[in-house]
Amino acid sequence: MSIPFLKDDPLPTGAVEELGRPGGVRLRRIRCGNPGPFTFLGTNTYLIGEREVAVLDPGPEDAAHRAALRTALGKDRIGHIVVTHTHRDHSPGAAALKALSGAPTYGFGPHQTPPDAELRGGDHDFIPDRRLADGDLLEGAGWRLRALHTPGHCANHLCFALEGGGVLFSGDHVMSWSTSVVSPPDGDMAAYMAGLARLSAREEQLFLPGHGAPLPDPAPFTRALLAHREAREAALRAALQQHGPASVEALVLRLYSPIDPRLLPAAGRSLLAHLLKLEAEGAARRMGEDWAPA
Template sequence: MRVPSVRAYRVAETIAVVKFLTDFDPEYGSSVTAAPGIRRLVCPNPGPFTFTGTGTYAITSDVGAVIIDPGPDHVGHLSAAAVMAGSRPVAAVLVTHRHADHAGGARAFADRVEAPVLAAAWSTTEQSAPHPKTAESWEDGDGIGVENVGDATHFARSDEAVVDLPADRYLSDRDILNIGGLELEVVATPGHIRDHVCFVWRRGGAVFSGDHVMGWSTSVLPPPHGHLEDYLRSLKRIGEFGDLTFFPTHGPPIPHAGDYVEELYAHRMMRTSQILDALSRGDGTIEQIVRQIYVAINPLLIPAACLSVWAHLEMLVDQNVVVVVDGLVPTLTSRYRLST
């Protein structure tokens, strides 16, 4: 399904309520059965962007196993993940995307279990592409949420957020993986980051959705590698599997996730409408827009909200609906207004 015209967002006045799933209290250091044939181990790296921590999954068959998202380079977590498959050989290490909390320990883990790393193709040049307004603006105090620069910096600076991870096999959209006695389908889902993919295990009724669809929160779309229009298209794409249970890398599973995916899509439509409404009252900065449209926001989440609004504005500028008042490129500290 085609993403609607941005002008259609102006009539998206209905408040879109996302029914988040936040009841999740993992036990660190030991894996649990998440569903038949699926085990989950949560890394003790909780935070504003990781919720309770990174969830590593093992899908098992009678003859082997695959591991999805080994997580950060955390020795204790990687050691515990190495025994998730039991006596079964690990046939492959799958990575949904190259953010450090998912892939930072992937190579070390793969070497440990003697298995290949499978990830989407993405060049080192693309990973390290500079952005005209990176985290230095946060550190210098000329922007938003300066007291919370730590997590914002992690996503605003591509050299810190993205892992340089050459794969042993590069994945493409619609690839069918027959590995470890399992059949998995690769679904390209760019948006949160360019190389994001989800893995569909039809026999197990499961979609491993990485950071593309999470039950506890919406996804952050940090420039330069995040892109809202790509994300919206990817939501429509993964929504085709809405009768299955989604297993995000952060937080609890989402049973029969189709309705939830539609809620996420409607939420983005609503946010875009709110941003346009805010700018209809006059030009403004991202900080000013955030404080208008995010009511009673937790101060710790202001950096995430700013990155989200930035992603919306980047799309609106690309589509000539909004213009940058004080430059050509949309940045964290630019002023924006509606195009005339």
């Protein structure tokens, strides 16, 4: 199944996009100027409510983005600072916003993987003032967010459903522009795929991702993401049967070619996540640096 990615996002960096008032709650989006192979055009920050708002995913420590947020706020004040997960393109900006506003921070918990065990940098400085577990409710002035623990891309990843609004803030678990990197040990492919299945069954009609444009009609898109992972896993099983034992590097070149060289390390980490899932299921085994069918 092909995935209908949204490769266009016309929102200029630092500008404010009004996303309407689903369920009577004003929503706004501001994009940080941190483009890259993993961040697309930049990290999305969302303002939820008005007068006293929640800032969801303040982004990296970036003075220009912080100034854009202050302009977007106008006379509104920050009452909550909410973080989907602790990658450095999402949570470090929380510290300056907290110092500016005095607002408490919210998230699942601190980053769970040591710095020397990661492909992507975790924000090890962020520790939320209030920890949110799966199903917890966060309430503000005229809005309610339900936390959904969706590990896989990041062990402490949360999505947030706007109650009564038909909107889900999907962080990096479901992005409109690309698939997500799943990098062990913080990333877990079995958990990621289970999260995709869970989100595809939800009733929200709009996903607001951590990167990329808003995603309407998200259920078919999310099912396509899951089908893509299932197809990748089937191809990996076949490659192991035909060409194993083989290294992760050799398997990446076989299964992902052609690929942007900048993305090879990330592809290798996601493929390793699939192999670890197959190992746990008894379908693959390690032979030193190589992998073979069980």
